[in-house]
Amino acid sequence: MSSVNITIIGGGACGISAFTELFLQLRIAGQHHKVSITIIEENDEVGKGLAFGTKQPGHILNTQADLMGIHLAEPQHFSDWLITHEAKVDEEVVDNQGKDEAFTTRRLYGDYLKEQFEHYFALAKQEGMEVEVIRASATDVTLLKSGFKVHLSGDGTHFCHYLILAPGTPVANNYPDLDGQKNYFGSPWPSSDILENVPREADVGILGSSLSAIDALMTLADNDHKGKITFYSLDGLLPRVQVEKPEPYSCRYLTIRNLHRIQREMLRNPSITEVFRLFMQEAESYAGRKIDWEKTKRVGKPAGKLLKEDIAIARNGGDALMNVPYALRYESSEMWKMLDESEKIKFKKWLGGYWAVNRHGMPLVNAERVIKMFESGQLSVLSDLKKVVFQKNKKHFLLSYGDESKTEKYLINATGPASAVKDMKSGLIKNLAKGGLIEPEQAGGISIDTENMQIMLKGRPVPRFYALGHITNGLLLDVNAVWFNVKTIGGLSQHLIKHFISENPS
Numbered sequence: 001m002s003s004v005n006i007t008i009i010g011g012g013a014c015g016i017s018a019f020t021e022l023f024l025q026l027r028i029a030g031q032h033h034k035v036s037i038t039i040i041e042e043n044d045e046v047g048k049g050l051a052f053g054t055k056q057p058g059h060i061l062n063t064q065a066d067l068m069g070i071h072l073a074e075p076q077h078f079s080d081w082l083i084t085h086e087a088k089v090d091e092e093v094v095d096n097q098g099k100d101e102a103f104t105t106r107r108l109y110g111d112y113l114k115e116q117f118e119h120y121f122a123l124a125k126q127e128g129m130e131v132e133v134i135r136a137s138a139t140d141v142t143l144l145k146s147g148f149k150v151h152l153s154g155d156g157t158h159f160c161h162y163l164i165l166a167p168g169t170p171v172a173n174n175y176p177d178l179d180g181q182k183n184y185f186g187s188p189w190p191s192s193d194i195l196e197n198v199p200r201e202a203d204v205g206i207l208g209s210s211l212s213a214i215d216a217l218m219t220l221a222d223n224d225h226k227g228k229i230t231f232y233s234l235d236g237l238l239p240r241v242q243v244e245k246p247e248p249y250s251c252r253y254l255t256i257r258n259l260h261r262i263q264r265e266m267l268r269n270p271s272i273t274e275v276f277r278l279f280m281q282e283a284e285s286y287a288g289r290k291i292d293w294e295k296t297k298r299v300g301k302p303a304g305k306l307l308k309e310d311i312a313i314a315r316n317g318g319d320a321l322m323n324v325p326y327a328l329r330y331e332s333s334e335m336w337k338m339l340d341e342s343e344k345i346k347f348k349k350w351l352g353g354y355w356a357v358n359r360h361g362m363p364l365v366n367a368e369r370v371i372k373m374f375e376s377g378q379l380s381v382l383s384d385l386k387k388v389v390f391q392k393n394k395k396h397f398l399l400s401y402g403d404e405s406k407t408e409k410y411l412i413n414a415t416g417p418a419s420a421v422k423d424m425k426s427g428l429i430k431n432l433a434k435g436g437l438i439e440p441e442q443a444g445g446i447s448i449d450t451e452n453m454q455i456m457l458k459g460r461p462v463p464r465f466y467a468l469g470h471i472t473n474g475l476l477l478d479v480n481a482v483w484f485n486v487k488t489i490g491g492l493s494q495h496l497i498k499h500f501i502s503e504n505p506s
Helices: 013-028 077-084 086-092 106-126 191-197 211-222 256-266 272-287 303-315 320-327 332-337 341-350 352-359 364-375 427-434 482-503
Strands: 004-009 035-040 130-134 138-144 147-152 157-160 162-165 204-207 229-232 379-382 385-391 396-401 404-408 410-413 454-457 460-467
Touching (some): 004 147, 013 035, 013 106, 013 482, 106 130, 138 427, 147 162, 147 460, 191 211, 204 211, 211 229, 211 364, 256 332, 303 379, 364 379, 460 482
Parallel strands (some): 004 162, 162 460, 204 410
Antiparallel strands (some): 147 157, 396 404, 454 460
8 A cells, every 4th residue: 555544534524535635636736645544334335424424305305405515616417417427316306397407315415426436436436545444343542643443343553644524423422321222213214214123103202303303203204103103302393494595695784894893993802792682783684574483482392383484484485594594505504613612512501402492493395294194193293302211110201290200101302413522422422531642612513623623632633533413512512514515625726735745755
């Protein structure tokens, strides 16, 4: 193998995007013969992961196709791919929009990811670059003077000079006492576990009510589930419904310019209170009227009634609370960087739930299926979840919410990805934290340099060590958005290659 090795832990969307960009930039720079790239991936197919390896038609991307391309500066690459593969994709495009704006099934997107990886993996070999895939789980990392030793499942090891963590979205470990209990599913993925073990006539409890819960619900609905389904969550909030084609809107008040003005005039970073005031101004400007903010509160209101209203709003072009956050999608992460850590924590505590349901809505096609389940009485949502206990003598789960309780024989944890490192159900992440190779951020995720994605320890970058995706969720905001992760991969690739060339001059 070439003298210098770059290893990427994780072969999902982030991992293969990083692989592709690194190969392209190394090839263009004429450095590809000096470097080898290794991908460590535990799943059978590189690119798909658990979520995109699904076979369920109801598992739909929550982002339009024109933002899902995995190539730097080409967010529309996936929508272009849809057009060129029209014969293959017609049944996988789930609404009647043009291909560039469509929502598609996750399984189709998985096919796209796999195809992109296989093409560039073969091209790298053809161009004389050494590349390989190690099919194993990375369990730990040892920092060496000359690089990293990656510990693998089955007691294997792998040495590399540069290491990129791209482990995908971490499963939450928020109910560790339930792990291993019969009829408990710690994640909606893989969906096959649920379908093989939950009878169609059985009642099912789902922990959570966000997009992950909608995925779990669609798994059941796609397979003609007959039993009653109950969402149990802290706030009882469902995602709102995405507008099919939002009108372009440019913000006037909640802008990077105005946040910088606060920095310049006050000699400090903006507070969440100031940011929210600007948002209120923006929303009222968008709406063209004063908003009764008390009426916008959703907690405590019937989820089915709200969903019915949201479907009507989405069909009518959306409202200020949805369309302003959508208009901010390219600026929100830069704004997030301008907040102190204490303000980020306040945001997540005070406004995080509302931001999530408005910024990350469900596609209309799924919303229409969900409302029918409400109307038939098959689906219900219970809020103020306080405790979940498995009662061994009765072989069921006791869920306490508000002043009441209810039992379920089958329970799916769909609370969504973990934010804090301590809540991530990943042996690798746990071991890295225990070994002091990553440093948790109070606002979530790990400490990184947000310009080049280098991992930081005690305020200093760890040379040649990088991270991508959800594990950076505290310092970056849109870490579940493909277009945003691809943007961060651009900065990472430039930094890594510049460092490599400086250490290995021709």
